Amino acid sequence: MARRVAVVGAGMTKFVRRAQETGKELAWEASREALASCELPLDRIDAVCLTSAPDAFDGVHMKGEYLSDGAGAFGRPYMRTYVGGGSGVFTAIQAYYTVASGMADVVLAVAEEKMSSTQPHPQGAFLTIFDNILERPLGPNLLWIFALEMNRYMTVHGIDKRDIAAVAVKNKRNAADHPAALLGQADITIEDVLASETLAWPVQRLDVSPISDGAVAIVVASEEAAKQITSDPVWIQGVGWNLDTAYWTNRDLVFPEYVANAARMAYGMAGVTEPRKQIHVAEPYDPFDYKELHHLEGLLLFDKGKAPEAARDGVLDRKGDLPSCPSGGLLGVGNPIAAAGLMKLAELFWQLRGEAGARQVPGTPERGVAQAWGDLMQVGTVVVMGREGGPPTTATQLETPPAATPPAATPATSLSDAEFRSATGAVEDEIGAKYAWDAGVAIGRFLDGLREGKILGRECRVCHRVLVPPRMFCERDFRGTDAWVQVENTGVVQTFSICNVRWDMQPLDEPELPAVISIDGSNGGFLHTLGEVKPDEVTIGMKVEAVWKPVGERTGSILDIAYFRPRTDG
Amino acid sequence: MLEKIARPEEIRRWDGDMPVRHRYTPGVAGDAFFTALKDRGVLLGSRCEHCSYTYVPARLFCERCFAELAADTEVGPGGELVSFTIVFVGIEGEPLESPRTIGAVRLDGADAVVIHRVLEPGEEPLEIGERVEVVVRPDTQRTGSVLDIEGFRVGG
Numbered sequence: 001m002a003r004r005v006a007v008v009g010a011g012m013t014k015f016v017r018r019a020q021e022t023g024k025e026l027a028w029e030a031s032r033e034a035l036a037s038c039e040l041p042l043d044r045i046d047a048v049c050l051t052s053a054p055d056a057f058d059g060v061h062m063k064g065e066y067l068s069d070g071a072g073a074f075g076r077p078y079m080r081t082y083v084g085g086g087s088g089v090f091t092a093i094q095a096y097y098t099v100a101s102g103m104a105d106v107v108l109a110v111a112e113e114k115m116s117s118t119q120p121h122p123q124g125a126f127l128t129i130f131d132n133i134l135e136r137p138l139g140p141n142l143l144w145i146f147a148l149e150m151n152r153y154m155t156v157h158g159i160d161k162r163d164i165a166a167v168a169v170k171n172k173r174n175a176a177d178h179p180a181a182l183l184g185q186a187d188i189t190i191e192d193v194l195a196s197e198t199l200a201w202p203v204q205r206l207d208v209s210p211i212s213d214g215a216v217a218i219v220v221a222s223e224e225a226a227k228q229i230t231s232d233p234v235w236i237q238g239v240g241w242n243l244d245t246a247y248w249t250n251r252d253l254v255f256p257e258y259v260a261n262a263a264r265m266a267y268g269m270a271g272v273t274e275p276r277k278q279i280h281v282a283e284p285y286d287p288f289d290y291k292e293l294h295h296l297e298g299l300l301l302f303d304k305g306k307a308p309e310a311a312r313d314g315v316l317d318r319k320g321d322l323p324s325c326p327s328g329g330l331l332g333v334g335n336p337i338a339a340a341g342l343m344k345l346a347e348l349f350w351q352l353r354g355e356a357g358a359r360q361v362p363g364t365p366e367r368g369v370a371q372a373w374g375d376l377m378q379v380g381t382v383v384v385m386g387r388e389g390g391p392p393t394t395a396t397q398l399e400t401p402p403a404a405t406p407p408a409a410t411p412a413t414s415l416s417d418a419e420f421r422s423a424t425g426a427v428e429d430e431i432g433a434k435y436a437w438d439a440g441v442a443i444g445r446f447l448d449g450l451r452e453g454k455i456l457g458r459e460c461r462v463c464h465r466v467l468v469p470p471r472m473f474c475e476r477d478f479r480g481t482d483a484w485v486q487v488e489n490t491g492v493v494q495t496f497s498i499c500n501v502r503w504d505m506q507p508l509d510e511p512e513l514p515a516v517i518s519i520d521g522s523n524g525g526f527l528h529t530l531g532e533v534k535p536d537e538v539t540i541g542m543k544v545e546a547v548w549k550p551v552g553e554r555t556g557s558i559l560d561i562a563y564f565r566p567r568t569d570g
Numbered sequence: 571m572l573e574k575i576a577r578p579e580e581i582r583r584w585d586g587d588m589p590v591r592h593r594y595t596p597g598v599a600g601d602a603f604f605t606a607l608k609d610r611g612v613l614l615g616s617r618c619e620h621c622s623y624t625y626v627p628a629r630l631f632c633e634r635c636f637a638e639l640a641a642d643t644e645v646g647p648g649g650e651l652v653s654f655t656i657v658f659v660g661i662e663g664e665p666l667e668s669p670r671t672i673g674a675v676r677l678d679g680a681d682a683v684v685i686h687r688v689l690e691p692g693e694e695p696l697e698i699g700e701r702v703e704v705v706v707r708p709d710t711q712r713t714g715s716v717l718d719i720e721g722f723r724v725g726g
Binding site: 024025043056059074125127136426427429433438 | 584603
């Protein structure tokens with residue numbers, strides 16, 4: 001039987017565009033705040049759980065080892081976990097099972113991210129998340145994925161962009177009350193969001209959270225230890241995590257099933273049978289405004305396609321029926337990736353204790369849910385936290401409400417561009433590693449097919465799917481696929497984007513038209529680009545055909561298909 | 571498994587890299603350390619009285635007890651050679667024109683150990699435990715870099 005586990009303290013640095021502090025120093029500032037919030041010395045900590053997203057952001061290989069001293073890990077059991085953007089919430093799950101299992105009584109969970117080190121733009125570190133052979137030759141950037149997903153979500157449900165922009169407005173306004181926020185703005189309007197630069201249609205500048213530096217820490221304790229440390233623990237009632245297919249173009253781009261699976265796991269553990277009644281405050285993951293809505297639906301808090309109406313009608317406001325991201329979220333507080341996820345747990349801790357000051361949601365919230373999402377946009381991580389048995393202590397606390405949580409003096413010193421460029425002792429360097437990626441068995445044959453003007457797939461005779469691009473094993477049935485199949489040169493546009501910027505955010509001369517295409521005769525989608533069509537004439541559901549390079553110019557590359565164009569045979 | 575490929579040059583492969591570089595700023599404690607090195611040619615450490623331990627270079631916090639520290643303790647220039655190595659090959663395994671000697675040194679007044687080059691070790695074999703001294707470049711050549719320290723000179 002698992003032991004009961006509580007959060008007893010929380011701390012965070014300010015989230016800033018560029019911190020003077022090193023990653024270690026940020027981790028220490030947040031960890032010290034968390035320990036101070038529950039008056040614990042470091043020697044009461046039995047084990048340390050740390051997370052930080054890609055090593056390439058801080059530019060430190062084995063970042064877990066590098067950050068260990070700032071996280072208080074010297075001489076202690078310690079492990080860094082990492083699930084991309086889902087990491088911040090996951091490290092709380094790691095702390096949960098470390099305590100629930102009886103391995104430790106008091107655990108410090110720390111999340112740090114320093115993205116400002118990456119030049120010219122942190123997105124460069126993400127380019128190799130795309131398939132190096134099948135996708136990178138097309139010149140993708142991270143915005144493509146979000147734009148493609150957002151377009152399909154909007155189109156399938158008939159969502160008005162204004163209702164999505166309402167999320168960015170809500171979160172940036174909420175963040176105006178957060179002492180650690182980077183982008184709080186009390187007077188922002190929907191018109192401001194809709195007028196911001198279009199990066200990759202339908203994604204605009206203010207739909208996106210900012211690159212940030214920062215760290216967050218929480219203290220997690222067993223029931224016995226928690227009751228010694230505080231009279232006001234907040235219980236971790238349930239945790240869940242789940243992974244979708246590794247082939248992102250094969251995923252349901254409209255509904256995040258992986259979040260729903262993680263939520264079901266966490267709700268089941270928490271005894272939550274009616275989440276819409278039993279969850280009183282939510283901190284869903286909001287790196288993009290549409291993602292908060294997507295995730296609220298994944299968390300089973302709204303019917304599919306209905307969260308945007310809730311945003312429009314004020315249901316998600318701090319004083320609405322289901323306050324969502326009362327912290328201000330990633331869109332308002334900032335998005336130092338791993339730290340942003342754990343910030344959501346810290347916010348629930350303060351909200352459920354009635355300590356959120358100007359951000360406090362009204363009433364007496366008894367239970368909240370925090371969620372993040374990551375890896376190649378395929379992992380859902382969910383934590384349900386609650387006061388358990390009602391809020392008898394809330395009224396008492398309100399007699400002496402703290403001025404603000406986190407304390408307004410929370411450190412993290414912002415460096416100006418000039419200070420960043422001229423800092424004494426600064427060093428600039430590149431990793432300088434070069435890679436040679438092998439095509440492998442299935443893709444090698446697929447590329448041979450492209451050189452011959454054929455699109456080849458592999459058939460699984462158990463789940464009756466034809467996989468394009470092909471693979472030698474079926475990840476669902478976990479068996480070898482059965483046969484090579486030639487599929488059509490035609491397909492249907494599942495979703496598309498009109499991208500105006502490169503990965504380093506420099507403008508493109510001509511917009512690119514990435515699309516997920518379902519090839520006729522296969523199952524699932526396939527990333528390529530569209531041509532011979534005006535951007536405003538592209539529609540989801542458009543029938544397209546491959547345009548091949550001349551035989552002599554083909555090299556056995558994904559670019560042997562020059563692009564897809566609207567079908568010419570009607 | 572497919573292996574024992576006889577002609578690796580015929581394997582279909584895609585060459586690439588991760589097109590980012592990094593700018594590392596030295597942080598709060600690092601700023602104090604490098605400014606003192608550049609302006610005054612001295613090495614600053616941080617003393618934690620609670621743990622009776624002096625870190626060098628300076629640090630913002632004690633990793634043992636989590637106390638906040640200042641860059642308050644000048645260490646060196648003398649010290650003790652804790653260990654050394656003689657390096658004959660470069661980063662890609664290529665032979666070096668002349669071997670380089672790298673020393674690990676506990677500077678006087680410090681508990682932490684730092685590494686740097688050992689300058690002209692000479693004919694006599696180095697001995698662990700022997701005295702060394704930091705050589706700092708002239709102030710006109712200092713930029714606020716670990717290379718403002720030329721290395722350790724044996725003796726002193």
